[in-house]
Structure formats: structure tokens, C-alpha cells
Amino acid sequence: xxxxxxxxxxxxxxxxxxxxxxxxxxxxxxxxxxxxxxxxxxxxxxxxxxxxxxxxxxxxxxxxxxxxxxxxxxxxxxxxxxxxxxxxxxxxxxxxxxxxxxxxxxxxxxxxxxxxxxxxxxxxxxxxxxxxxxxxxxxxxxxxxxxxxxxxxxxxxxxxxxxxxxxxxxxxxxxxxxxxxxxxxxxxxxxxxxxxxxxxxxxxxxxxxxxxxxxxxxxxxxxxxxxxxxxxxxxxxxxxxxxxxxxxxxxxxxxxxxxxxxxxxxxxxxxxxxxxxxxxxxxxxxxxxxxxxxxxxxxxxxxxxxxxxxxxxxxxxxxxxxxxxxxxxxxxxxxxxxxxxxxxxxxxxxxxxxxxxxxxxxxxxxxxxxxxxxxxxxxxxxxxxxxxxxxxxxxxxxxxxxxxxxxxxxxxxxxxxxxxxxxxxxxx
Amino acid sequence: xxxxxxxxxxxxxxxxxxxxxxxxxxxxxxxxxxxxxxxxxxxxxxxxxxxxxxxxxxxxxxxxxxxxxxxxxxxxxxxxxxxxxxxxxxxxxxxxxxxxxxxxxxxxxxxxxxxxxxxxxxxxxxxxxxxxxxxxxxxxxxxxxxxxxxxxxxxxxxxxxxxxxxxxxxxxxxxxxxxxxxxxxxxxxxxxxxxxxxxxxxxxxxxxxxxx
Numbered sequence: 001x002x003x004x005x006x007x008x009x010x011x012x013x014x015x016x017x018x019x020x021x022x023x024x025x026x027x028x029x030x031x032x033x034x035x036x037x038x039x040x041x042x043x044x045x046x047x048x049x050x051x052x053x054x055x056x057x058x059x060x061x062x063x064x065x066x067x068x069x070x071x072x073x074x075x076x077x078x079x080x081x082x083x084x085x086x087x088x089x090x091x092x093x094x095x096x097x098x099x100x101x102x103x104x105x106x107x108x109x110x111x112x113x114x115x116x117x118x119x120x121x122x123x124x125x126x127x128x129x130x131x132x133x134x135x136x137x138x139x140x141x142x143x144x145x146x147x148x149x150x151x152x153x154x155x156x157x158x159x160x161x162x163x164x165x166x167x168x169x170x171x172x173x174x175x176x177x178x179x180x181x182x183x184x185x186x187x188x189x190x191x192x193x194x195x196x197x198x199x200x201x202x203x204x205x206x207x208x209x210x211x212x213x214x215x216x217x218x219x220x221x222x223x224x225x226x227x228x229x230x231x232x233x234x235x236x237x238x239x240x241x242x243x244x245x246x247x248x249x250x251x252x253x254x255x256x257x258x259x260x261x262x263x264x265x266x267x268x269x270x271x272x273x274x275x276x277x278x279x280x281x282x283x284x285x286x287x288x289x290x291x292x293x294x295x296x297x298x299x300x301x302x303x304x305x306x307x308x309x310x311x312x313x314x315x316x317x318x319x320x321x322x323x324x325x326x327x328x329x330x331x332x333x334x335x336x337x338x339x340x341x342x343x344x345x346x347x348x349x350x351x352x353x354x355x356x357x358x359x360x361x362x363x364x365x366x367x368x369x370x371x372x373x374x375x376x377x378x379x380x381x382x383x384x385x386x387x388x389x390x391x392x393x394x395x396x397x398x399x400x401x402x403x404x405x406x407x408x409x410x411x412x413x414x415x416x417x418x419x420x421x422x423x424x425x426x427x428x
Numbered sequence: 429x430x431x432x433x434x435x436x437x438x439x440x441x442x443x444x445x446x447x448x449x450x451x452x453x454x455x456x457x458x459x460x461x462x463x464x465x466x467x468x469x470x471x472x473x474x475x476x477x478x479x480x481x482x483x484x485x486x487x488x489x490x491x492x493x494x495x496x497x498x499x500x501x502x503x504x505x506x507x508x509x510x511x512x513x514x515x516x517x518x519x520x521x522x523x524x525x526x527x528x529x530x531x532x533x534x535x536x537x538x539x540x541x542x543x544x545x546x547x548x549x550x551x552x553x554x555x556x557x558x559x560x561x562x563x564x565x566x567x568x569x570x571x572x573x574x575x576x577x578x579x580x581x582x583x584x585x586x587x588x589x590x591x592x593x594x595x596x597x598x599x600x601x602x603x604x605x606x607x608x609x610x611x612x613x614x615x616x617x618x619x620x621x622x623x624x625x626x627x628x629x630x631x632x633x634x635x636x637x638x639x640x
Contacts, residue, residue, distance in 0.1 A: 081637055086502075086512035090552070116549065131467045139466060140459040147458055173630035177637075197455040209473055215555040217548035219473060268470055277476045279545035283536050286599060292524030294535075296599040302606060312630075339617070344624030348617045377624055387613030388606050392622075395608050403528050407605075415626065426628040 075099070078109060079176055089117035090216070092159065094180030097306065097327060098313040103154075103184055103354070103362045107238050110183035112245045113159055115216030119265040123249040128233065132209075132271035135200025142235060142249050148190040151232055153255070154361040156329045158182040158301045160258035160285055163408040166393070170413075170426040175311035178412060178424060182329070184362035187253050189234030192227050192269075205271040209278075210252050213267035220261045221275040222254065226299075230255045233266065256331030256360040257299040258406070260285055290401035301331035303390050304409040305338055305365070305382035316371050316420040324367045326351070330384035335363040337383040342369065344377030344413060344427055345392070351380070359385075376416035377427070394428070472548055472556070476538040478589025482547075485584035486565025488572030494562045495569045498551045507531070507573050517573045520594065533574025537599060539583075539591035542567045564588070 045051035069076065080093040095111040112118075123142045131137040162181035165171045172178050201224075208227050212218035222231070232253040235242060242248040247264025254261045260280055275281070275297075286294040305328035310316050328335045334357055339348040351365040365380070382390040393410035400407075415425040474481050496505065502513035509515030519529025532542050547563045549555050558566070568583040571591065577583065583591075630636060 075639070079637065079639075081635075083512075083635070086514075087552070116552075116555065129462055129467065129470055131462060131471055136454070137462040137467055138459045139462045144458045148456060169628040169633070170630040171633050171635065173636040194456075198457075198459055200453065211470075211473070215549070215553070217472070217555060219544075219548070270471065270473065272475070272479075274475065274477070276473055277538055277541055278473070279536075279541055279549075282538065282541055282599070283530060283532070288523065288528055288530070289600075290524065292528070293598055293600050294523075295603060296601055298603045298605065300603070300605065302608075336613070339615070345622040346618075346620050346624065348615070348620075381615065383613055383615070386606075389608075389611050389613060389615050391608040391610060395610060399607050403526075415629070424630040425626045427622075427624055428627040 073099075076109065078111060079180075081172070081177060090115050092161075092181060094176045095183050096176050096313075097180055097182070097308045098175040098311045100308070101325075101364075103327070103356070103364045104238065105183035105185055105362075107185065107240065107243050107246070110157075110185065110237075110243070110246060111159070111181050113181070113259065114214070114245070115218055116214045118245045119212075119214040120244060121213070121249055121265060126249045128250065128266060129268040130195075130199045130271075131268065133202040133205035133273065134196070134271050135202065136198075138199050140195070145190050145195070145233060145235060145250065148194050150188060151191050152186060152188050153232070153253075154184060154186045154356075154358050155253060155255045156182055156184045156301075156360060156362045157253075157259045157262055158304075158329070158331075160260060160298075160301070160406040163410070163412075164405045166410075166412070166424075167397075167402045167404060167408055170424045173312045173424050175306060175308055175313055179306040181259070182327075182362070184329075185237040186239070187232055187234040188236035188239075189232040189250070189253065192231045192233065193229075195233060196228070201271065204273045207272050207275050209268075209270040209272065209276045210261070210263040210266060211268040211270070212247075212263045213265045218260075218263050218280065219276065219278040220263060220280055221278065222261060223275075224271075226254065226257070254299075256301060256333075258285065258301060261299065285406060287400065287404040287406050289404070295404075298407055301329075302407065302409045303330035303332065303335070303382045303384040303388050304328070305335075305380040305390060306412060307340070307378050307380050307414060310378065310416055310422050311414055312422050312424055315422050316416060318420075319372055321368060321370050324351070324369050324378070326365050326380050327362045328353075328365055328380070328382040329360070329362045330382065330386075330388070331360060332388065333385040334359045335382055336385045336387070338363075338365040339381045339383075340365075340367050341379040341381070342376045345379050345411070348381065371416070371420075373418055373420075375418055376414075377425075378414040378416060378422075379411050381411055393426070472544075474540045474544040474547075474588075476540045476589065478540060478585070481540065481543070481585040481588055482560040483585050484560030484564050485582050486561050486563070486568050487582055488565070488568040488577065488579045490561075491565030491567070491569030491572075494558070494565050498558070498562075499566065502552065507570060516570055520574070523595070523598065531574075532570050533576060533594065535595050535598070537593055537596045539567060539571060539576075539593060540588050542570065543588055 076099040078093040085091040092113045126142045128140045159181035208222045234253045235250045251264045286296045288294045307326040309325045328338045338351045340351050341348045351367040354364040415423045503516050504510045507516035517533045519531045519534035522529045564583045571577045
């Protein structure tokens, strides 16, 4: 059956496999998200008038036992793309990077990726089993875990499919939708190298199967070297218990490696002499090349950066001076430098990095610029401490084709139009 | 000292000795030793070499019935998928094409992984409710639809590790990244030769959700 272009567009919303097409002339115009402009000011609250909050009492300390953001920040929320997946329980939403400052992601805004919905676990019922090639097969309660020596570390967690929709062309018109499968929090937990002192390890133990207790029974194989290097069983994020959607009461932390391996609601670690080749590391999270062969066990998240403002959700509202803001990260260590271009990559300026610049953590950068109503093509380019330079999409496509889905760490381009609106565009 | 006192003292001594003995190879003396029964209840994974495969069996003929009851509503009567639920079979020969179709029979390298995943996570919303035999049967039905086994082949713990999947050798190791080694940390900073022609806009694709 032949389809006209209009049908093709509606099919895009139904079929993930067919959704990226090189259709620059489809002609349907989407307006920028409606949350962009701040509420209009009420002149009765402006000088020389007295606003009512200056005269009358506000809420007391008994009103909000657990504080929430201001009602005026209601647009700062995780968002999902409904047509991406068959069911919300096996799906993803995105962190609103464009609305955040600094390098820490607030707990309630950390993107979610579940394969069987959010497990609800009474911490009294939590057990972590360690079995297989260990000297002693053991079971730990949450209280046991908290009595081990403690570690507190900031790490980014990025889904390997972050930006996966953008391989063939610019598809989603938002910083949130194209870069928002990343978050950065401080984890509190026990290093696995400490925990394993208790079970002992047999010489033949080379791989770990990490298994979740949710209804997807999430499983991934992790090499023993990584487990002993810096992996953590974490029970807290940003100073409070893990959020349910982030694996409460405990999850695995695999610094710098793809988010799927950070098994939430962790229940078991099995040690073996070979990888387990689970569904998630064979049929998913393998990177298909044009040859029809696929790369397997591509764990590290390569260096990446994004300009969070201006961005499609953050148009430029006035001429004059502005602060360009962005985030950069690398799974191989610290960010060394971030360059910014306003002319599509012809000329670059080095941005300011804001401390702390931590290994395998989001790093904030800013660069002041002046806008006088001209068209801009904004790009950012991260360089990490291994001297790896964030590539262009063309460089990635040349080696990997366009069907890899995962590990798209290419430079994005935001077009700033003369009216200040910002669009996700592809150059070529 | 009273008899009771001596009893408590010697009891404490035993505890003390026992704990120092354990502490000599358990550094923190935290956690409990897992019993065989406890491990058996949770250790459900199956490895590609067949290690830890539960004892059981099933044919495609048997599996077709279970599939129709438990799987077809989402994945279609013949594994062709329904709505946005994924197809499970088909797509053979498509992996190098513009539109690769990755299914169990076109892409998955190991039949044992199908067993492992179906048992642990399916049916969607009723995980770990299938029997071992039912799981073998469903895997056999999918393999049969993919022309990998015959309809009366008895798939079991004895032979699931030997099933040769078409894409067994379709995976590349080790990870060759960093595969983009462009400028060794010193990229072009000015007058760089790059195309700045806009060849596509997300706005024109028009699939971005909008706030209500």
C-alpha cells in the first residue's frame, strides 16, 4: 500500500522503527512548548505598590512537612514521549535539563526508565543475595549494608539511548527530549569491594550478574574488574533515601557506564566465570552497524555536552547580554574543556567550567554572549581528560551508520532565529 | 560464682570464640549465610552454555496453546506484533538493511536467553508465573515459527544450549571505542572547514509532544 506523506507523519507516531525519516519538507509546523514564557507581572505588586505577601502572613512551619518547589515552577517536570513505547510501565521520561542550574539534579526530576514499572518495597523486606563463585553465599538486609564503611560520590547516570532518536536527523525539538536521559546525584552506599570482603571471591569469578527484583527481573553482566574498581550498592541520593523510581531501597551504581547496568531494586549478585548474555545485553543495548553486525558490551558513556539555555525550550527573549549555559560529562573521567560555537562550528570559544569538576559527573559550563537579533547556530563540544573530543554526527555516522540507536554522543546544533526562537537542526 | 553465673560465662565465651573465628575471614561479620533453599528460590538465571537451566521440556505444538493464551494479545498470533508491541519473529536478512527488524529469531544470539527472559519477565504484568515446561514450549513455538526447529522437536534443559540461532555470530567484541580519534584534544578553533547548511529541522518532523 502506498502512503502519502501525511500518512507517513501519523505513522511516525505509531512506529518507533520507522520514525526517523529525512523529511525536511513535510511542512507541519509545531509551535514551541507553551511553558516558555514566565507569568506576566501584576503591576499592583510592583514599585511603588506594596504586594500582599509583604503585608500578610504566609504559611506556617506546619503546612509543608516535605517541601515542594514553588507553584510558579510547575513547568519544571519530567516529560515523556507517549508514542515512543507501547506502555508507560516499560518506558522512559526525560530530565528537564533546560530548567536546571549547577551540576546536581533534584531527586524528583531525575529521568525514569523502567521495564516493568516502579517496584514498591518495604525496606524491612529488602534482601540482597550474593551467590555463585564466592567463598560464602550470603544475604544482607538494608541495615547490614548501612553498617559497612560508607562512600559518598557524585556520578552522572546516562541511558545509552539518550539522543537515540537523532541518529538519522533532528527529530525531537527540545533539549529535554534529546539530552534528558541523564541525571547527576550524590550517592551514599557501600563499595562492592568492601561488601565482597564479607563473602570472599573465588579465583574463577570473572563476571557478575546483577539482578533487580522488579517485575522485569532486570539483569546485566558486569566484569569483575569494574565491580571491584568503583561500583556501589547505594541506598541514598542527594542526602535522602533513593526515590522509589530510582530503585528504593537500594540500587547498583556503575560509574561512567550505561544506565541500564545500574540495576534498580537490586536483589541479587551472582558471580560466575562467563558473562550471562541476558536479553538486555544481546537483543537490547547492542549497537547495530551498517554491516548487519552489532557491537556488544559497549559499556562506557563517551564524552558529551549540551547547551541547556538557549535551547528549543529556552528562546532568547531580549537583545543584549545573556549567559549561555550547558552541561558536559564523560564516562572516562573528568571534563577538561568545553568549547562553544555560535556559527555552526566554524569558530569556537572556550567556556568557563564551574567547580566542582568531578570524574564521571556532570560539569556545568557557562559563556556570556551578546545577541543583537542575528541568526545563530549554537554548538558545544566537550573534551575529557583522556583528550577525547566530542564528535560530530557525521563522524559517528561514518563509522557506525544510523541504526545503532545507542551511544549517540554527537554535537547538537540549536538554530537561534531572528525572533529569538530556538530549533533543533541538523547541519550537513 | 553460682552455677547459673558459670553457665552464662561459658555461654558468652562460646559466642566470643565463635564470632572471632568467623571474623577472621569475614571482616565485618555482617549479613547471614544463605541457605541452599534461599538461593534456589531466587537463582533463576540461565546461561547460554545451558548452566543452571531448569529441568523441563516442551514442543512448539504444546507451546502454541500457551502462546495463544499468554502472549498473542500483545505479540500477535504468529509473533508479528500488535500496535506498538514488538514482533517476536520475522526480519530474517534485514539486519544490514535501512530498516533492520530485530526479533528473537533474526537477532537474538542464544535460545537460552529467550528462556531466561520469558520466564523472568513474561507475561508482561505477571512475571514468573509460567511453569518451566510452559516456558520451554513458548520458546519452541517461537523457534519453530523462525524455521529453527521442527514442530515436534522437544526443547529441553538438555538441548537448549545447543540450539544454533541464525545470528549467533552477529556480535562484535571487544568494544572498539573510542572509535572517533579526531584531533587528540586539539580540535580546530577558528575558520574551521565545516558545512553550516541546515539540512533538517525537528520542527518539520513534528513529533515533539507539546504541553497541554
